[in-house]
Amino acid sequence: YDTNIQYHPGKANVVADALSRKLGIIAGIKVEEEIIRDLERLGIELYVNGQHGYWASLRIEPDLISRIKEAQKEDSEIWT
Template identity: 95%
Template sequence: IIRDLERLGIELYVSGQRGYWASLRIDPDLISRIKEAQKEDSEIWTIVKNLNKQTDSQSERTIQTLEDMLRSCALEWTGNWDDY
């Protein structure tokens, strides 16, 4: 997975024993859409689903990684994935 991320321009960093974060080079429009989506929880999944429709298999793996990271954040923030 890490090699796939590197090929797509995503750098994964490990911070201590518990955390990690990714540096991702993406379209600025996507960043603004994600910021807007944070205002409404269901909106962020719409963005991810739309990205899934227009990607190849390598990008699909990246999107799966991003979904996993979002899931991890939701669990850490609320302790309940079902809310998201």
């Protein structure tokens, strides 16, 4: 093949560099929004201060154990 490769330093191609970085930032924001929505659905509180987020609480229990505990609270035979 008869080819001619010309090198362009990153500084010379400012527009392409800016666009590629912008797409990465937008993709990161989209993923973060999806993660935040998933956390809200799970009932996990998230506090955001500037660019940093902090968990308010994170407690996960298997569903069966939670249901057993709730049923025991209402079972009169256990409490008599």
